[in-house]
Amino acid sequence: MIYILQGELYVGFITTNNKLVSKIVKAGEVFVFPRGLAHFQKNTSKYPTAVLAAFNSQLPGTQQFAAALFASKDPVPKDVLAQAFNIDEHEVEMIRAGLNNCLELQ
Structure with missing residues (x-):
């Protein structure tokens, strides 16, 4: 809320x-x-x-979907992401590279 x-x-x-x-x-x-x-x-x-x-729990947690899906430490397989988002595996790699660069700057 x-x-x-x-x-x-x-x-x-x-x-x-x-x-x-x-x-x-x-x-x-x-x-x-x-x-x-x-x-x-x-x-x-x-x-x-x-x-x-306000959250409905003492430990609600939050998660950034893009980082969770494309920049996780144990990566989601490229073919899974490509099929889920209707993109090719090269685009998955481009997204991962961009997100990893952003996350390193934080």
């Missing part, structure tokens, strides 16, 4: 039927993400947005 203190976010999640549910959430509004579904938030304001976030 998020509560927008200042600014605004474009938020959304993907249902189990692969349907996007999204909206712009502005200061003073709340948005609840269903548990276990892939979701996102993007600042749409020219300025930083301040948000209070």
Whole structure:
């Protein structure tokens, strides 16, 4: 769940039927993400947005999907990623290289 203190976010999640549910959430509004579904938030304001976030557990954990799928220490096989994302194995390698470069900079 998020509560927008200042600014605004474009938020959304993907249902189990692969349907996007999204909206712009502005200061003073709340948005609840269903548990276990892939979701996102993007600042749409020219300025930083301040948000209070609440999780449904003491140890909810978060995971960045791109890093989890393409830059894991025990890599997901290239053919699996290529088939899942309808890309070729060369594109998988390009994504991995780009993500690994970004993660090294952090």
